[in-house]
Amino acid sequence: MKEEAIKKIVNDPNFITLTRERSKFGWILTAAMLVVYFAFILVIAFNPSLFGTPLSEGAVTTLGIPVGVGVIIFAFVITGIYVKRANSEFDDLTKKIKSKAKES
DSSP: OOHHHHHHHHHOHHHHHHHHHHHHHHHHHHHHHHHHHHHHHHHHHHOHHHHTSBSSTTOSOBTHHHHHHHHHHHHHHHHHHHHHHIIIIIHHHHHHHHHHHHHO
């Protein structure tokens, strides 16, 4: 790609918006996942008996199992949220950038 075309793309307001929004959104989701994961790990480290509590009287399954599954499900959900936004808003901006680049 020519230097001229690269400069045009980098200076495109849509490109600037795309990179800023995608980065900000990615960091927000990353922070959310880290908070959930490290909260889970910290409970295991400092209060392991909490997750060792049976779900009901005489039950074999403890509270840690559904909470652990919840952490995994949370990861899938935030991945889905990112994909949904990437396939709509971010893809629209990418198409605009590509069409402007082809015009020149």
